[in-house]
Amino acid sequence: MSLSSLASLSELSAAEWDALLPDDNPFLCHAFLSAVEQSGSVSVENGWQPEHLVWREDGQIRAAIPGYRKTHSWGEYVFDQGWAEACQRAGIRYYPKWLGAIPFSPVTGARLLGETSAVDQLLTALPDYLQDQHLSGAHLNFTRPEENARLRGQANWLPRLGCQYHWHNRGYRDFQDFLDTLMSRKRKQLRKEREQVAADGIAFQWFSGAQLSESQWDFVYACYANTYRVRGRHPYLSRAFFSLLAERMPESIRVTIACWQSKPVAMAFSLLSGTTLYGRYWGCLAEFDGLHFETCFYQGMEYAIEQGLTHFDAGAQGEHKLLRGFEPVITHSWHYLRHPGLRAAVEDFLREERAGVRAWAEDARDALPYRRGD
Structure with a gap:
């Protein structure tokens, strides 16, 4: 049993990767992620180095997380540039970091792929992997409710909330x-x-x-x-x-x-x-x-x-969507930071931010155009 990484999704066949997926979310499939790579849209040169984590047992891949080694925070839609700037002032190295996400796509979907027990073992092995690879931390963006429940039970993972606006048919x-x-x-x-x-x-x-x-x-x-x-x-x-x-x-x-x-x-x-x-x-x-x-x-x-x-997700941000019937939806991301001081400071910040996001989402409902009582 071991945790390793793939420098390209082409190291796996579409059948191998897609067998790990829990649903038909198009952003997670081999076709989408490999197209992003092979088109040059992500690369070492542009700061999106593919580094997909996989957990193998008996030579078979049992779990995986699509991911990238990042040397900046552009194109993520979960904004941590302030954390990086604070680290620079304090003399703490923030980049490179590891990001579990879909490039340039703020879409909620599965990030922890595969068998439940294998995913748990991958998460347990992840801190040692980050240390060995000299990565400041790991970040999982736009996770599903099932994954949020699992990550709450993992030590030192910090939850972050965001708000998008989706339309429901x-x-x-x-x-x-x-x-x-x-x-x-x-x-x-x-x-x-x-x-x-x-x-x-x-x-x-x-x-x-x-x-x-x-x-x-x-x-x-x-x-x-x-x-x-x-x-x-x-x-x-x-x-x-x-x-x-x-x-x-x-x-x-x-x-x-x-x-x-x-x-x-x-x-x-x-x-x-x-x-x-x-x-x-x-x-x-x-x-x-x-x-x-x-x-x-x-x-x-x-x-x-x-x-x-039943659902129309028209992208991130955009309070103007409220007036057109798009309702506030809370999004989730998770952050594992190796530096104890940074983790403590970010934990305090996120506690206040979460309260603010929840209050904003609640207040935003007052701007919805629906007739009251409907």
Whole structure:
């Protein structure tokens, strides 16, 4: 029995890795994670060195955690840069650290994969692994409730809370049925936003991964990259990632493209499970009033209703989602810090932060547009 790491997911077959997965979350599968690696979107050079932890018994992999050796904290959506800065001032080394997460994807899902007993042994062996590898600590982002219960019983793991905004399909017959659950003023606002986009002559079409041509993927990537470049940043994902994903898991991809005068002007890229639409990336090459809300939110909500999906996760942050019916959802991450002084300071900080996050999520419900009593 031993804990080791994989420098690339290509060291395992898709069948070996996917056999460890508990559900159909598309971000965890071999096809997605290997596409991120082989497209160069994660690498040693950009500070996302693949380092997937595996627990073997009798030569067989019984448990695993998808993970990366990090030399910075970009692209994680659980913000610990303040901890790193405090360490620098105190002369404590914070990087490299080990991160158990899905790159650039703040999506809750399984992180502790495989058999229960093997996962427990992996977690028990992890502190020695961190010490041997000169890593400051381990971080598990966006964990599931089952994993939260397990990690509460592990020594020195610190829980952290966050807040996202998700939309729930409560059996709506159509988008109007959803609108009927809203307060009158809010209902009029959403209807006005949709009517504005329609009045501008913008039409939408949905595609699966297999239906998109390479030239359409060029457009998708141009929109995606533009959302970063307008903020003076480089996009995390490479163009090759999208083609690899379309080749390996086309059935999980959904892209809506907005056209004006028959020309594509915006897109939203999503992934799909049996119950959930995951809105991930959006971008536009022309500006229209309300285009962002229609492309990223209303199109996805309508698609979820039509397809009978129960859940729409449109990404991290964004208090403006509350006014459009997205409800606050508490997210969880866990942090193991080897330095005792740092661990104690972070523990105090997280205790106060958790209370603040819970209070914020509770207060945020007052901003929801639903009729009271519904």
